[in-house]
Amino acid sequence: MRCQPVISAGLIGFTVSICLATNPATAQSAKPPAQVKVTNARLVPVVSLEITTPGDQPRLIAKLSKPLAAGKSIALKLNKPAGCNYSVLAKFSDEVESDNEGIDLCREKSIRLTD
Structure with missing residues (x-):
């Protein structure tokens, strides 16, 4: 026993x-995806958007090449992604800024910008 x-x-x-x-x-x-879908769910256009690595010396991973209209989506190619956590800075035509740190792109394959 x-x-x-x-x-x-x-x-x-x-x-x-x-x-x-x-x-x-x-x-x-x-691993993060090769590209990420960005959706603008606000009523105003996104005039700029940058996805960077976190830290003191961030590296640009993706950038919006032209404004993204309200209600539209775009797929952004990630340039040499490393790791899972990223920072996203979006600026809108009404001068509102959205700064999000620690977005896990290994889990989240899309970014939805809202009010």
Whole structure:
């Protein structure tokens, strides 16, 4: 009878160690998409939009080449993305700015700009 608890504990420990060993591999294999869909859900055009890496020396990953009309969408190609977290800065024709940091593009394949 004494062996059963030891075997159960051993199997639980083995299962936990397998989970811990595979989670970092899963996180490292996550990659951002080659492009991201940007939708302007505001009533005014987006005049500029930049997607950059976070940190003190951000690197530009994608940029809106021309204004995006209200209610329209565009696919932006990501230039050499690295990692999952990015910052998005959008400026609208009514001089409103939207600054979002820490957007996980490995999970979110689209960006929706709203009021």
